[in-house]
Structure formats: C-alpha cells, structure tokens
Amino acid sequence: MSEAMTTKSNPLLSEAYRIPFHAIRAEHVEPGIRQALADAQAEVGAVSDEVRPASWDNTLGRLDRALEKLSRRIAPLGHLVSVAETKELRDAYNNILPEISAFWSSIPLDPDLWKRLEAFENTDEANELRGIERRHLNKTLNEFKRAGATLPTDRKNRLQALQVELAQTQQKFSENVLDATAAWELLVTDESRLDGVPEAAKRRFSARADENGDEGWTLTLDYPSVEPILKHCKDSELRHEVFVAYTTRCREGEHDNRPLLARILRMRDEIAHILGYGGFPDYVLADRMAGTAVRAVSFEQDLTERTQPYWQRDAKQLSDHAKSLGLDTLKPWDVAFVTEDLRKTRYDIDDEILRPYFPLDQVLKGMFEIVHKTFGFRIEEKQIDEVWHEDVRFYEIYDESRTMLGAFYTDWFPRKEKRQGAWMNNFITGGPTHIGFAPHLGVMCGNFTPPEGEDQALLTHREVQTTFHEFGHLLHHCASRVPIPSRAGIHVAWDWVELPSQLMENWTWEREALDLFAKHNETGEALPDELYSRLIAARQFVSGWTQMRQLALGT
Numbered sequence: 259m260s261e262a263m264t265t266k267s268n269p270l271l272s273e274a275y276r277i278p279f280h281a282i283r284a285e286h287v288e289p290g291i292r293q294a295l296a297d298a299q300a301e302v303g304a305v306s307d308e309v310r311p312a313s314w315d316n317t318l319g320r321l322d323r324a325l326e327k328l329s330r331r332i333a334p335l336g337h338l339v340s341v342a343e344t345k346e347l348r349d350a351y352n353n354i355l356p357e358i359s360a361f362w363s364s365i366p367l368d369p370d371l372w373k374r375l376e377a378f379e380n381t382d383e384a385n386e387l388r389g390i391e392r393r394h395l396n397k398t399l400n401e402f403k404r405a406g407a408t409l410p411t412d413r414k415n416r417l418q419a420l421q422v423e424l425a426q427t428q429q430k431f432s433e434n435v436l437d438a439t440a441a442w443e444l445l446v447t448d449e450s451r452l453d454g455v456p457e458a459a460k461r462r463f464s465a466r467a468d469e470n471g472d473e474g475w476t477l478t479l480d481y482p483s484v485e486p487i488l489k490h491c492k493d494s495e496l497r498h499e500v501f502v503a504y505t506t507r508c509r510e511g512e513h514d515n516r517p518l519l520a521r522i523l524r525m526r527d528e529i530a531h532i533l534g535y536g537g538f539p540d541y542v543l544a545d546r547m548a549g550t551a552v553r554a555v556s557f558e559q560d561l562t563e564r565t566q567p568y569w570q571r572d573a574k575q576l577s578d579h580a581k582s583l584g585l586d587t588l589k590p591w592d593v594a595f596v597t598e599d600l601r602k603t604r605y606d607i608d609d610e611i612l613r614p615y616f617p618l619d620q621v622l623k624g625m626f627e628i629v630h631k632t633f634g635f636r637i638e639e640k641q642i643d644e645v646w647h648e649d650v651r652f653y654e655i656y657d658e659s660r661t662m663l664g665a666f667y668t669d670w671f672p673r674k675e676k677r678q679g680a681w682m683n684n685f686i687t688g689g690p691t692h693i694g695f696a697p698h699l700g701v702m703c704g705n706f707t708p709p710e711g712e713d714q715a716l717l718t719h720r721e722v723q724t725t726f727h728e729f730g731h732l733l734h735h736c737a738s739r740v741p742i743p744s745r746a747g748i749h750v751a752w753d754w755v756e757l758p759s760q761l762m763e764n765w766t767w768e769r770e771a772l773d774l775f776a777k778h779n780e781t782g783e784a785l786p787d788e789l790y791s792r793l794i795a796a797r798q799f800v801s802g803w804t805q806m807r808q809l810a811l812g813t
Contacts (some may be wrong), residue, residue, distance in 0.1 A: 280646070298328040314384075372407045562806070614716060616776065652668075678705055
C-alpha cells in the first residue's frame with residue numbers, strides 16, 4: 259500500500275494540522291505506528307547511507323525532520339492512552355510499545371549514523387556554525403554519547419534490551435495506578451458521616467451513587483472527590499478510610515506496583531552503569547545544574563535545615579489546633595482538615611468562600627485578556643469536531659500581526675479513563691520556516707472540580723493557579739520562534755522549563771489581574787477588597803509545613 263493511501267485510511271498518519279482524534283480507533287494503532295516507524299527508519303537509513311559529503315541538510319537536518327515527523331505521528335497515541343483509554347486501545351498500545359521503544363533507543367546506538375554525524379562535525383560547514391545551529395550540533399553529539407553511541411556492541415545490545423523492558427514496565431506501573439484509582443468506590447449511606455462536606459461536593463457524590471443505581475453518596479479516588487473529604491469532613495474515620503485508600507493504591511493485590519518499582523529502579527541503575535555513571539541519579543543530573551546526586555542531596559539537606567524552624571512552627575500550630583478540635587494526636591489523615599479549619603479560623607477564608615468567584619469560563623477569559631495586555635496575543639475559541647471527548651475545547655493563538663502562532667486543546671475534568679494530575683503536552687512544534695511561520699499545537703489537561711448539570715465549573719484558587727501554570731507552559735511552547743524544533747518551545751534546559759509557568763501563576767495573586775476575572779458567578783460582583791486582603795494574608799499560611807512536605811517527596 260502506498261504511503262498516500264495509508265495516510266488517507268489511517269488517521270494516525272494524517273498530515274492535517276488538527277489531529278483527527280475523533281477518528282482514531284484501537285485498530286489503527288499497530289498498522290499506523292508500524293508504518294510510521296518504517297517511514298522513519300527508511301529516512302534514518304538514508305542519512306547513514308548517503309554517499310555525498312556530509313552537510314547540515316543531508317545529515318543533521320534530514321535526521322531531525324525524520325524524527326520530528328515520527329514524534330508528531332506517535333504523540334496522539336500517547337495522549338489518548340492518558341485521557342481516553344479503553345481496553346482495546348491499551349492492548350494495542352502495549353503491543354506496539356516495544357517496537358516504539360526499540361526504535362528510539364536504536365537511534366544513538368546506530369554505528370553508521372554516529373559515523374555520519376562525526377563526519378559532519380569535522381566539515382568546514384560545521385566549524386562555521388554559530389548560535390542555535392552550533393548549539394544544536396553540540397547538544398546532539400553529546401546526547402548521542404550520553405545514550406551509548408561509543409559503547410561496544412555487546413553493551414549496546416544489553417542497553418537497548420533494558421530500555422525496551424523499562425518502557426514496558428513503566429507503562430504497566432502507570433496502568434496499575436489508573437486501574438486502582440478507578441476500581442475503588444465507597445458508598446456512604448449515613449449522611450451524618452458527611453457532616454462538614456460542602457453541599458456541592460455532596461451533590462456530586464449523590465449523583466455518582468444514582469449513576470450506579472445506589473442510594474446514598476459514592477466516594478471515589480478522583481481528587482475532586484478526595485479533597486473535600488480530607489479538607490472538610492468532620493468524621494475522622496471516614497477521612498482515615500479515604501486517606502489510606504488514596505495513599506496506598508497499588509501496594510497489594512492485582513495492581514501491586516511494588517515489584518515493578520523495584521524492577522524499574524534496578525533497570526535504571528544498570529542502564530546508568532552501562533553508560534559509565536555511578537547510578538541513575540548521576541546519569542539524569544549530569545547535564546543539569548545539580549550535576550551529581552551528591553550535590554543534589556546536599557542541596558536538599560541544606561534546604562531542609564533552613565526549613566526546619568518554620569516547619570516546627572507550623573507543626574506546633576497545627577498540633578495545638580488539632581487538640582482544640584478534640585484530636586489528641588495529629589494523624590496524616592487529619593492534616594488537611596486541621597489546616598483548612600485553622601486557616602478559616604485565623605483568616606476567615608477557605609476554598610468554598612472563594613469558589614463562586616472563579617467560574618472556569620470567566621477564569622479562562624480573564625487569563626486570555628492578561629496575555630493580550632502583556633504580550634499582544636489574541637486567543638480565539640473554535641468549535642471543531644476532531645476531539646476525543648465532549649468536554650474538550652479548542653483555541654487558536656494569534657500575534658498582533660494576525661500570524662497564527664499555534665493552537666491548543668483543553669480537557670479539564672476527571673474521568674475513569676483519564677490519568678490524574680494536571681499537565682501540558684506538545685503535539686506539533688512549529689516555528690519559522692522558509693515559507694512562513696508553522697503554527698505549534700499543544701494541549702492542557704487537568705482534573706478540576708467538575709460542573710453540576712448545566713452550571714459552570716467553579717474552581718478553587720489553587721485550581722486557578724494550576725490553570726495559569728499550565729498555560730505558562732503552553733505559551734512557552736506556542737510563542738517559540740526557534741527554527742529548530744528539537745530546541746524550540748519547551749525543549750529547553752530542564753532547570754529552566756518551569757520558569758514561564760511560575761511567572762504565569764503569580765498573576766493569580768495580583769489585584770489588577772483578578773479584577774479581570776474574579777467575579778461572583780451569580781451576582782457578577784468583583785472579588786471584595788476585604789476578601790482579597792484575607793486571601794493575600796493567608797498566602798504563606800503553613801508554608802514551612804508545605805515546603806518540608808515537598809522536600810520529603812524529593813528525598
């Protein structure tokens with residue numbers, strides 16, 4: 259079958275800018291990805307077999323184009339596995355994953371390709387490179403070396419086998435988390451056990467029970483279900499049950515991840531040792547600011563020592579307040595409840611007081627207006643059919659000259675077939691070309707509090723921060739004008755990649771910015787000055803405790 263016919267019949271091979279997500283099915287996965295891999299392998303082979311003198315265009319440039327095209331074809335599949343997984347899609351993905359992993363790991367291990375890159379490195383053209391082109395060549399050569407390009411054949415073979423097995427094991431780990439999260443439900447039949455839980459959350463729990471044909475309130479391990487229980491429920495035993503279920507997922511039974519975790523750690527260390535590093539942390543950190551595992555641990559130890567007095571201050575505050583609530587000992591499942599109660603006691607503010615001021619559509623509109631005022635970008639929503647779920651929305655970004663910089667999808671609410679957390683991903687890395695600007699394409703996903711019926715979703719201030727955070731990543735991607743895709747957008751030094759997102763988060767604390775979107779969903783009233791003052795006053799509340807928790811996660 260010709261590539262043209264294959265492209266026409268298999269949506270994974272579509273060249274359309276807007277990805278036909280609505281048309282992608284499990285049966286497209288294996289033939290489509292195998293065709294994509296075969297096309298990429300043919301191009302890589304052509305680079306290695308080229309008989310003309312090595313040049314940018316026939317060596318590094320051609321390799322870049324081949325790998326970028328493959329990435330573009332594979333990205334929709336990885337995304338769908340994260341947001342719209344079915345058994346059939348999972349099976350198809352797992353069937354093709356070893357071939358995907360084997361291809362990517364083979365690139366730096368290909369001796370003929372490495373010789374070709376070395377040949378180009380020694381040309382006059384390469385010696386005259388400056389700026390981003392010079393950086394790209396240097397980075398590519400270093401990445402090949404770090405990935406094993408100079409290893410003997412037997413070590414290369416072992417390395418590739420490990421990388422394929424590692425990819426499969428990590429995928430199984432992720433699947434277990436998704437399945438364990440989806441499998442757990444708790445039906446509460448006594449409403450008094452939900453005393454303190456916001457009414458909106460109780461209505462969601464009741465609706466879930468109705469969907470299951472039950473009477474009562476069904477709790478799940480989606481975070482919009484877990485959070486109101488841990489923060490607001492006065493029943494300590496129910497908090498304990500939900501906390502334990504949430505934090506001990508995948509520790510036993512059919513979804514037990516402990517053996518997988520041990521195997522992942524062993525494989526990572528063996529990979530690092532093959533590549534000449536003392537361990538996996540040293541391998542990962544070698545091209546980052548920390549440099550080595552020893553230096554990273556020393557940095558965290560220093561932060562821990564500096565944080566200790568503030569953590570002790572906060573721990574005492576929380577323990578004292580817990581006693582005032584009748585809790586003699588502050589247990590892990592009590593921390594969020596006690597913290598929220600103390601915050602409300604001290605500052606007269608909590609998530610539920612603020613939530614009516616943050617309807618999702620209004621937050622997005624205000625965020626887009628901030629970007630327009632700051633950068634001159636205009637964001638326009640478009641109604642399209644090519645989406646993976648009815649919740650998905652699509653937007654285009656234009657600069658002041660009406661050049662389309664990019665577009666993005668949003669998918670904000672939890673589903674059983676969707677992984678947890680919030681993230682931004684890129685599908686297409688565009689940028690300036692010889693025929694004009696090629697638009698970027700990305701996505702923002704979250705697991706926010708879902709709307710009730712036809713009403714808008716009302717966000718917590720933390721969810722507003724998360725929206726701005728992910729949009730910072732999205733802007734970083736879509737505003738990039740770097741002409742080499744693998745060095746453009748979010749493909750930057752790892753130590754820097756969070757900077758744009760952190761900058762965007764800060765707008766959610768600024769009065770002038772909040773005035774653009776923080777308006778009551780029923781009355782249209784702007785966030786009152788008194789409430790804003792209380793929000794700012796509580797900004798650093800128990801920050802010592804919070805930072806120590808992050809440090810604990812890092813060690």
